[in-house]
Amino acid sequence: MKNLQNIKMRVLRKLPAVALSIVALSAASCDFSYDLAGENSKEDKTPPTAFFGAVTGEGDQWNKASFANESISASSYVWDFGDGSEPSTDFEPSEHSYPPITASYDVTLSVSDNNGLTDVYTNSVSIIDNGEPLGDLNLFFDLINTGDAGEPVTIAGFSSYQVEKDAFPENTLDKNGGTLWTAQDGDILDGDYRSDGEYVIYDLSTITDLRVIQFTTNVKSDSYGYQFWVSNTGTEEGDFTKIIPESGDIMLSEAASSEFQVKIFSTPVNARYVKLVGFGRFDETASTRKSAWMSFSQIEFFKDKE
Numbered sequence: 001m002k003n004l005q006n007i008k009m010r011v012l013r014k015l016p017a018v019a020l021s022i023v024a025l026s027a028a029s030c031d032f033s034y035d036l037a038g039e040n041s042k043e044d045k046t047p048p049t050a051f052f053g054a055v056t057g058e059g060d061q062w063n064k065a066s067f068a069n070e071s072i073s074a075s076s077y078v079w080d081f082g083d084g085s086e087p088s089t090d091f092e093p094s095e096h097s098y099p100p101i102t103a104s105y106d107v108t109l110s111v112s113d114n115n116g117l118t119d120v121y122t123n124s125v126s127i128i129d130n131g132e133p134l135g136d137l138n139l140f141f142d143l144i145n146t147g148d149a150g151e152p153v154t155i156a157g158f159s160s161y162q163v164e165k166d167a168f169p170e171n172t173l174d175k176n177g178g179t180l181w182t183a184q185d186g187d188i189l190d191g192d193y194r195s196d197g198e199y200v201i202y203d204l205s206t207i208t209d210l211r212v213i214q215f216t217t218n219v220k221s222d223s224y225g226y227q228f229w230v231s232n233t234g235t236e237e238g239d240f241t242k243i244i245p246e247s248g249d250i251m252l253s254e255a256a257s258s259e260f261q262v263k264i265f266s267t268p269v270n271a272r273y274v275k276l277v278g279f280g281r282f283d284e285t286a287s288t289r290k291s292a293w294m295s296f297s298q299i300e301f302f303k304d305k306e
Contacts, residue, residue, distance in 0.1 A: 048074035050111040050121035057095070060132040064095045065125050067107070074111035074119070082106045082125070084305070099140040101264045102129040137262070141212050141302035144204060148175050152205035153301060156235050156273055159183065159198045169200040172299045177216055177258065185280045185292045193287055194225065194250065197277040198294050201235050204301060209268030212302035213244070214260040215276075222281035222290045223252035228263070230271035240275050250279060252286055260298070268304065 049072040057064040069077065069092045079088040081096050082105030088096075098105065104126045112118040137143075145153035150173025158169040160183045167182035183198035204210070210230070217224050227250055229240035244263055245251045254261055278294035 046073050046113075047117045048072060048111045048113045048119050050074065050109045050119040052107075052109050052121065052123065054107065054123065054125045056125065056127060059130075060134065061095075062130045062132055063098045063100045063127055063134055065098065065107075065127070066095050067092060069109070071109065071111045071119075071121075073113055075114050076112050078110040080108040080110070082108070097139065098127045099264075100129065100134040100137070101127070101266050103127055103266060137212060137214065137302055140305070142305050144208065144210075144301040144303055145173060145299075149173060154203045154205070155200065156203040157199075157201040159200075167295075172200065172215075172296050173202075175298065177297050180218060180295050180297045182293065182295045183278070185278065185294055188289060194279040194282075194289055195292070197227070197279045199275055199277045200296075202274045202276070202299070202301070204272055204274065207232055207270060207272045208301075208303055210265065210271045210274070210301060211268050211304050212262065212264050213274070213299070214262040214302075215299040216258055216260055216297045217253050218295045218297055219256055219258050220281055220291075220295075221256055222283065223255045223286075224294065224296075225250040225252055225279040225282045225286060225289075227251065227277045227279075229275040229277065230269055231273040231275070232270060233272075235273055235275075240273070243269055250282075250286055252282060252284070255284075258297075260300075274301065 051070045051072075053068040053070060055066050056062065067079070071077070077089060077091055079090070079093050081087075081098075083098055085096075104124050106122050107125050108120060108122040110118065110120045145151065150170070153173060155169050155173070161167050161169060162182040162184070165182060167180050169181045171179035172181045181200060185198050186195040189195055213228060227242055228244035229242050231239040231241070233239045243265075276296065276299070278296065280289050280294060281291040282289050
C-alpha cells in the first residue's frame with residue numbers, strides 16, 4: 001500500500017490547487033486503509049542493490065579483468081579490486097590489470113543512492129598465469145636495484161669469476177647486458193650430475209619482502225642450471241634457505257635467449273641476502289652437464305608497490 005500512496009502523492013502534486021482540494025475532500029469521505037503523507041513526510045526509499053559480474057582476459061591479457069555492473073537503484077559506486085590499487089568510482093571501470101601472478105582477489109563493489117542508503121557486494125576473481133609475456137614489471141612492482149651500479153643492492157660475496165675477461169659479479173648489477181659474471185664450475189660430484197656450484201651473494205641493504213627476481217644470461221644452445229637462496233641473518237652457508245626451485249634440485253634457464261627470465265613469488269619472500277648459485281649448462285632434462293661455465297649478465301629484484 002505504501003507504493004500506491006507514493007504514486008497518488010506524485011499525481012496530486014501535478015494537479016492544480018482546486019483539483020487538489022476536491023481530491024482531498026474525496027479522500028476524507030472514504031475509508032482508505034492508509035493515510036496520506038503528512039506535511040513533513042518523505043517519499044519511501046527504495047534501497048540500492050550492489051551486484052556485478054567479472055570476466056578475465058585471454059592470451060597475453062590473462063592478468064586483466066573486465067566488470068559488468070548489474071547494480072539496481074544506485075547512483076554512486078566504489079570498486080575495490082582487492083590488490084591494493086586505487087579504488088575506482090566509475091559505473092563500470094575499464095579493464096583492470098592485476099599483478100602477473102596466479103592469485104585470487106576479493107573484489108568489492110559498494111553502492112549508494114541519493115537518499116544515503118548503501119549496499120555492498122563482494123566476489124572472488126581468479127587470475128591464472130598462462131605463461132604469456134606481460135611486458136614491463138614496473139607497472140606492478142617497485143624495482144629495488146634502481147641505480148646504474150645496482151644501488152642499493154651490493155655484492156656481499158662470491159666464489160669466483162673469470163679473471164682474464166674481467167667478468168666480475170658486479171657486472172650483473174650495472175644495467176648493461178653486454179657485461180657478464182662468468183665462472184667455471186668445479187668437477188662433477190661423485191655419484192651426482194653436477195658440482196657444488198659457483199655463487200654470488202647480493203645484499204638488498206635491508207630486510208625486504210621480495211616478490212620478483214628476473215635475470216638474463218648470455219645466449220647459448222644449452223640451458224644454465226641454477227638455484228636461488230635467501231637469508232635474513234648472515235652470509236654463511238647455513239644461514240640460507242633455498243627458494244628456487246621450490247621443489248627438486250636445479251632450475252633450467254631458457255636456452256638461446258638474452259631476454260629477462262622472471263620468477264614471481266605468489267607471496268612475498270622475506271630476504272636481506274639473495275644467493276645465486278650456478279652449476280654450468282645442461283641438457284633439456286637437467287641430467288647431463290654440457291659445460292662447466294656459468295654466465296649471468298643482469299639481475300633485478302622487485303618488491304610490492306608502496
